[in-house]
Amino acid sequence: MTKIECILRPEKLEPVKEALSKFGVRGMTVSQVMGCGLQKGRTEIYRGTEISINLLPKIKLEIVTIDNRVDELVKIITETARTGAIGDGKIFVYAVQNVIRVRTGETGDKALE
Amino acid sequence: MTKIECILRPEKLEPVKEALSKFGVRGMTVSQVMGCGLQKGRTEIYRGTEISINLLPKIKLEIVTIDNRVDELVKIITETARTGAIGDGKIFVYAVQNVIRVRTGETGDKALE
Amino acid sequence: MTKIECILRPEKLEPVKEALSKFGVRGMTVSQVMGCGLQKGRTEIYRGTEISINLLPKIKLEIVTIDNRVDELVKIITETARTGAIGDGKIFVYAVQNVIRVRTGETGDKALE
Amino acid sequence: MRRKIWLTLGLSSIFMLLMAGIAYAGDPTGANMSGKATFDALYSGKPLAEAIGRNAVAINFVWTLITGFLVMFMQAGFALVETGFCRKKNAAHVMMTNFVIYALGIIGFFICGFAFMFGGASGIASLGGTAPLTGIWEIAKGWGIIGYKGFFLNSGGTYDVGVYILFLFQMVFMDTAATIPTGAMAERWKFSAFCIYGLFISMVTYPIFGNWVWGGGWLSKLGVNLGLGHGYIDFAGSSVVHAVGGLTALAGAIVLGPRIGKFNKDGTPNAIPPHDIPMAILGTFILAFGWFGFNPGSTLAGTDLRISVVAVNTMLASATGALAAMLLMWAKFGHPDPSMTANGMLAGLVAITAPCAFVNAWAAALIGAVAGLLVVGSVFFVERVLKVDDPVGAVSVHGTCGLWGVLSLGLFADGTYGDGWGGISGTVRGLFYGDPGQFLAQLIGAATCIVFIFTLSYIFFRVQDKLMGIRVSPEVELAGLDIPEMGIAAYAEEPEPIRS
Amino acid sequence: MRRKIWLTLGLSSIFMLLMAGIAYAGDPTGANMSGKATFDALYSGKPLAEAIGRNAVAINFVWTLITGFLVMFMQAGFALVETGFCRKKNAAHVMMTNFVIYALGIIGFFICGFAFMFGGASGIASLGGTAPLTGIWEIAKGWGIIGYKGFFLNSGGTYDVGVYILFLFQMVFMDTAATIPTGAMAERWKFSAFCIYGLFISMVTYPIFGNWVWGGGWLSKLGVNLGLGHGYIDFAGSSVVHAVGGLTALAGAIVLGPRIGKFNKDGTPNAIPPHDIPMAILGTFILAFGWFGFNPGSTLAGTDLRISVVAVNTMLASATGALAAMLLMWAKFGHPDPSMTANGMLAGLVAITAPCAFVNAWAAALIGAVAGLLVVGSVFFVERVLKVDDPVGAVSVHGTCGLWGVLSLGLFADGTYGDGWGGISGTVRGLFYGDPGQFLAQLIGAATCIVFIFTLSYIFFRVQDKLMGIRVSPEVELAGLDIPEMGIAAYAEEPEPIRS
Amino acid sequence: MRRKIWLTLGLSSIFMLLMAGIAYAGDPTGANMSGKATFDALYSGKPLAEAIGRNAVAINFVWTLITGFLVMFMQAGFALVETGFCRKKNAAHVMMTNFVIYALGIIGFFICGFAFMFGGASGIASLGGTAPLTGIWEIAKGWGIIGYKGFFLNSGGTYDVGVYILFLFQMVFMDTAATIPTGAMAERWKFSAFCIYGLFISMVTYPIFGNWVWGGGWLSKLGVNLGLGHGYIDFAGSSVVHAVGGLTALAGAIVLGPRIGKFNKDGTPNAIPPHDIPMAILGTFILAFGWFGFNPGSTLAGTDLRISVVAVNTMLASATGALAAMLLMWAKFGHPDPSMTANGMLAGLVAITAPCAFVNAWAAALIGAVAGLLVVGSVFFVERVLKVDDPVGAVSVHGTCGLWGVLSLGLFADGTYGDGWGGISGTVRGLFYGDPGQFLAQLIGAATCIVFIFTLSYIFFRVQDKLMGIRVSPEVELAGLDIPEMGIAAYAEEPEPIRS
Numbered sequence A, B, C: 001m002t003k004i005e006c007i008l009r010p011e012k013l014e015p016v017k018e019a020l021s022k023f024g025v026r027g028m029t030v031s032q033v034m035g036c037g038l039q040k041g042r043t044e045i046y047r048g049t050e051i052s053i054n055l056l057p058k059i060k061l062e063i064v065t066i067d068n069r070v071d072e073l074v075k076i077i078t079e080t081a082r083t084g085a086i087g088d089g090k091i092f093v094y095a096v097q098n099v100i101r102v103r104t105g106e107t108g109d110k111a112l113e
Numbered sequence D, E, F: 001m002r003r004k005i006w007l008t009l010g011l012s013s014i015f016m017l018l019m020a021g022i023a024y025a026g027d028p029t030g031a032n033m034s035g036k037a038t039f040d041a042l043y044s045g046k047p048l049a050e051a052i053g054r055n056a057v058a059i060n061f062v063w064t065l066i067t068g069f070l071v072m073f074m075q076a077g078f079a080l081v082e083t084g085f086c087r088k089k090n091a092a093h094v095m096m097t098n099f100v101i102y103a104l105g106i107i108g109f110f111i112c113g114f115a116f117m118f119g120g121a122s123g124i125a126s127l128g129g130t131a132p133l134t135g136i137w138e139i140a141k142g143w144g145i146i147g148y149k150g151f152f153l154n155s156g157g158t159y160d161v162g163v164y165i166l167f168l169f170q171m172v173f174m175d176t177a178a179t180i181p182t183g184a185m186a187e188r189w190k191f192s193a194f195c196i197y198g199l200f201i202s203m204v205t206y207p208i209f210g211n212w213v214w215g216g217g218w219l220s221k222l223g224v225n226l227g228l229g230h231g232y233i234d235f236a237g238s239s240v241v242h243a244v245g246g247l248t249a250l251a252g253a254i255v256l257g258p259r260i261g262k263f264n265k266d267g268t269p270n271a272i273p274p275h276d277i278p279m280a281i282l283g284t285f286i287l288a289f290g291w292f293g294f295n296p297g298s299t300l301a302g303t304d305l306r307i308s309v310v311a312v313n314t315m316l317a318s319a320t321g322a323l324a325a326m327l328l329m330w331a332k333f334g335h336p337d338p339s340m341t342a343n344g345m346l347a348g349l350v351a352i353t354a355p356c357a358f359v360n361a362w363a364a365a366l367i368g369a370v371a372g373l374l375v376v377g378s379v380f381f382v383e384r385v386l387k388v389d390d391p392v393g394a395v396s397v398h399g400t401c402g403l404w405g406v407l408s409l410g411l412f413a414d415g416t417y418g419d420g421w422g423g424i425s426g427t428v429r430g431l432f433y434g435d436p437g438q439f440l441a442q443l444i445g446a447a448t449c450i451v452f453i454f455t456l457s458y459i460f461f462r463v464q465d466k467l468m469g470i471r472v473s474p475e476v477e478l479a480g481l482d483i484p485e486m487g488i489a490a491y492a493e494e495p496e497p498i499r500s
């Protein structure tokens, strides 16, 4: 089993969710994060004094899936979330040792069905 | 070392925390996330128009522990967090390469003691 | 590729960010979490009744990096974030299977450049 | 761009300076105005005394309306205090009960509440007389029980400016009482059940007890009938409004039971922290502001210059109440608890409401300080001894301190005001100033309030609970009442841009 | 430490008790005051009738100013309602438009708006006459179109207490109209474009239509000139203020187009949930409070005791409006929608604004209830049929219900008030009370309002859009207008200590 | 279910329509009321002039009380502005200082502040005379320094309606001054130290300077004693209230030092963004609303029709202040900074406070605009030159613009008002209208304010800091003052259901 962790633009959450749901992905976990990367943040002015904002709001989307769907999922997400401008985000892929469904106690791939 | 990442119902945080603390677990990290799975969300109506809410509030609980306590911990959490209804959540288990305690610089299992 | 996940005191975010940026780290993701460990929380009194607050606010900082920079990064973070008092936080290190840059579709180490 | 703006600023300044030169032909102080012309426009042909009297009535109308508006604004204060002290997940629900009670109360009072309460209030001279209000039903001569004129502001010729102004002023008082239980019963009360309650208090309990005190009913006649001082006196409603609200709240909170998680198995309470302290303090400020309508307005007369004393007493008691509660908490627990300090100010205000016109400044300060201590004690008593869960302290603030208020009048009334009150000549004096009869009257009134209001309300809530259930399900309570009951969360937490 | 505090409390109590003994030599009720001395100080040597008239003017000044202040406070209510109903990411922007419109409106009205509107309003007896306001330009005798005295409160001797008070009272009314479109056009309106709009409405459209109704213009003369009742009557501004605001809002929202994401490709609407319900309800309370200035204050006279009827009617319509909307939503969708309930209260208030002085309590309740149902229907109509995106329901609340308000006057005016209004002797009666002419006048007024205001505003926004663009870019809209337009987020979300 | 609701709605409509038929026997306009009866009830047997005078006093009581209440409500405005501009982690603390200062101030003023300030204010005719206030201590004949009657509203027969009303009105002014430093000193001030400060300003500095200007002290006698115009004039308190507050704030902020992180090592400032802009703007609205009590109320007389000019001037200056600050920021930094725009409105209000009764509309607009520019410059000066950290701009808004206000009176007073002021016959004229003496008096007053208030406050804070420490520890400051000092966070962030 594999975990796909995506850092996305907040406004891309809806389209990505839809694309995944069309593809049959049921489970995912979403959280609000802040990040910086090549995208450098911006400068604001409050009462005439500059503030540099170098962490920008992003969405973290986590999907744990059976191994053989990883590539497809990554493709869908990449395509849907891309705008081509700096700040589009990154996807990180990790190995998962085990998954347990709390409700039933099922483990492994079964817990993901 | 292993990381146990649990997605739970928000109201189960307190009982799980208590159960773990009885079992002697000292360290954990908690965050607020939103998720969907088999549980399908709900529909609200605002000013007569439907909104479908398909991400529901969940709690993410992360515990990094020495390898041989994993099974016990998973058992405790599963039992405490279970209601039997859809939406109970999932537990993901990952391998951790190293742990460092910032205060002392200790690493590995030591850092978890 | 490796992920360095640090749980830090909120007030240490700025200094750590600066130290990393001096070292040339461009990408990171930050989120607000709550945690407990050796640090035991505190007791507040509201209208004469005690509330025990056992989860304290922390910052989670995630950096995915090429393998050979891990040790240096851990060192920098440990040194900058340390106060010597309980509650300084922990660093967890994980293996990352793959990284994809959404904008370009680049993968692996390239996606981290 | 910048240049343009500077240019504009410059030019307009010059223009304005030029205009200064223009000669003024108007009347910039009113010195040249003809008062006679206004006299003719308003009172043409009327005798001077008639015109003077009409001016006096107009002054009193202006006073009574504006102070009434201030009291209406207190609804917002209650809404904020209660919502601020509750949890985020119930914020829309608590807000909504406080909002809808205003509308429900208006309708209930319009239908019959006003008629039951003031149907026999007869003439209020300062408002030009309210002639049509002559209907009161008595169980014996002088023992009035309930009024019966003014249904829909229409029956028996009550389409009358004097009647309407009385309705407005009294309606906002009633709604103050009605909104108190929304605090004590918050975070678990079913909205549909609440709506029915809203009609009940505005049409039944409040008007009836109100009739006895302010509508010419039996409690106000204890002086004439039994020789007890000037009869039961509650100047602006420590009991009629606040204790009624507080006791209803107590009955309701008992029937509802505590919120899930409030008490441990061993009966010890847990603290459930408020979600927005600034909101609650803003609400307290609004209440303290509105109280300057509540108390001084209750003269129904701007021509009664005692209004200045009433206002100062109100202010002093609010201050000593807040400080006493703050110091007590600080001394006991090491912090000047903001929520209890806010409760303390309200406690002082509630307590001074009954005696405000009859006591002097030092007594007002003392009454407020006692209320500030009392409210802390009462909160602990309600929570730890009675084991009743009152999220905002409504029972203690309004119930306990309301009762203290009416008693304090019986102690401290200093004999400088109230000549002829309750049909008894001479001014009003409390126990410490030589009139134990007045204190006795106050005791009877307070006891009546407790017995009548608590009993009736308790029965009402019990019966209603049997018939329809007045509490939401545990699932709804745990999830928060906002979405299941209101269909919407108070604060949308869309995953939207957040700032670093 | 504790001991010390107790000691202090104890000692000060004793001290205070001691002070009670001190004899009072003052005048604690005002009974011994010399009214004669005040008479001499204020009116020395003046005839009694002159003095009585001056007192009456003073009463009316106090009344008009204070009610005007209440209306000014409604600006805060609008700001909260609109901001609460919008999204977090635009909260500073919405708040700021509501804030700046107040300042812009003052300046626009000061420069020429007031002169255009009231330049020929002539004498208002209750305020001691506003003698200098005699300039109105007529296309034919008795068909006034625009006023021309009072520019900068300075031209033609208008530095005059009567003129200034009229300015203040009318300025806050104008600003109410001006702030309405900030709701319907929220979350996508460019701030610089908004600023220009602010001058446009306060200097052009509002004053001109206002002149026709309140400034002695042709609509107010339909009675004298054409025999239609007492001419077009809008007591406190259902049309002059609210429909003007609502129709301008409609034109603006059409030109701006809907927010991104509001409508699906098939034209079905999406719900965009509000970010702060308690804020919106607090705003509604403030508006309902301020409305007690809006309607009763519009007598410009505390000596006109009808103010009590006006106030009660206002209150009743607000209640029935809220309850009708709530019950309708509850019945249709299963929840008492808080945002629509709040809209319902405002709808009732808007509707009763025109007829409040001319109808009785039951009619007020009915007018409010109809408005409460109407606003729900109108919201659906605007959204689903017109496909116009109005985030806060401003078009429906102020536009639709404003028009219903002026018509309802033509139906329900009961003939107890308004003798001599519009230069026509006899009281004002609606269709149901036997005067179809009055209803016709109301129809003409309403139609004029729609045609004149909507057309002019639509042209204005279209031209402005051509010239400078009135909508922000999609990127700005998606990111939220706060940072790009205001330079700062409404709520800083620094990663700072959060509590468990 | 749905059907039932429709049924109910239908039936009640029919019922109401039926009721319309009922004949009305009341008095729906007040036309049939007997003014004579009210005359007899209130003034039976009194001469007509006495009755007229009493009516006038009643008008003035109503006016003075209600405007005083509005001023009291400004406390809520200050609390919101200051809290909104500060950070989340200190929100409960900032709110609490603003809340508790109200209570502390009442007590301090009650004990001796009022007596020091107004002990020798003697008769205020419009309020029926305040006879008992005759105690002032003079260093030489006509050079009063401090009053000594009215301690506890009790000494020397001051249990008097006229004295009480003066207390109420003046107390809320004092509390306005007292709450200003809570802004400049926010986010680092120890609560216990703050409490002592609260007594200091309300019992010592404010009353003494106030005595010199409003209590019959030496500054008000510069006209009679030295021939400088009408003596130092500050109509509603640009200096007495605002500059006193602002200068005390400056002294306090200097002694406290800047917040951690405010200045970099090289002395350049960092921006610390506000946590709630809508809250701050709501507060600004409340302040602007309350200011209509502040300035017009300061006539202490509704019978003084100049109140309309005062109110309009206040409104105009608030608008030009806001717009000037907004345009300046927009031009310089590309955004109409909301926080500075709000500061600008307050700046205009502060500046017009002294001259509001003596100038005309165009001058008011100009004074406000200058204040709007001045406040921006002053904020930069304080932050970048003085290196003083003032989180909310209190020093600039109240200090700088307060001083500008009193000087502007000396420039622009136009000679239409103030006959007999300060014991000097003739109206008040500023430099531009021919009276340099008046301007000189204003300069002396402003200088006295700076020297006296700043020095005394600075010494006070320094000494207090030595004795007990007035600043929280760095740990507390970093963590936020809410939990360590108040025991509770302003906003509970329990992990509770959040919405997607």
Ligand SMILES: Nc1ncnc2c1ncn2[C@@H]1O[C@H](COP(=O)(O)OP(=O)(O)O)[C@@H](O)[C@H]1O
Pocket: A007, A034, A035, A036, A037, A038, A039, A056, A058, A085, A086, A087, A088, A089, A090, C026, C027, C028, C029, C030, C062, C063, C064, C065, C101, C102, C103, C104, C112
């Ligand atoms: N090395 C990294 N480790 C963790 N998170 C990262 C890393 N690089 C980027 N991110 C996350 O991805 C987001 C987008 O990165 P950015 O470099 O701006 O995008 P891109 O390079 O694809 O244009 C960042 O805001 C941050 O949250």
Ligand SMILES: Nc1ncnc2c1ncn2[C@@H]1O[C@H](COP(=O)(O)OP(=O)(O)O)[C@@H](O)[C@H]1O
Pocket: A026, A027, A028, A029, A030, A062, A063, A064, A065, A101, A102, A103, A104, A112, B007, B034, B035, B036, B037, B038, B039, B056, B058, B085, B086, B087, B088, B089, B090
């Ligand atoms: N494949 C997945 N990847 C990531 N998170 C998931 C996944 N499946 C479920 N979750 C998380 O677990 C929560 C509960 O899942 P759900 O399927 O509703 O529970 P169950 O199947 O145990 O009844 C979801 O809200 C989501 O946050």
Ligand SMILES: Nc1ncnc2c1ncn2[C@@H]1O[C@H](COP(=O)(O)OP(=O)(O)O)[C@@H](O)[C@H]1O
Pocket: B026, B027, B028, B029, B030, B062, B063, B064, B065, B101, B102, B103, B104, B112, C007, C034, C035, C036, C037, C038, C039, C056, C058, C085, C086, C087, C088, C089, C090
């Ligand atoms: N075993 C663990 N698993 C997950 N998170 C942990 C663990 N131990 C500690 N943490 C996180 O690290 C934070 C600091 O831990 P703590 O033990 O108080 O620090 P230290 O031991 O270095 O003084 C905690 O608040 C928690 O968020």
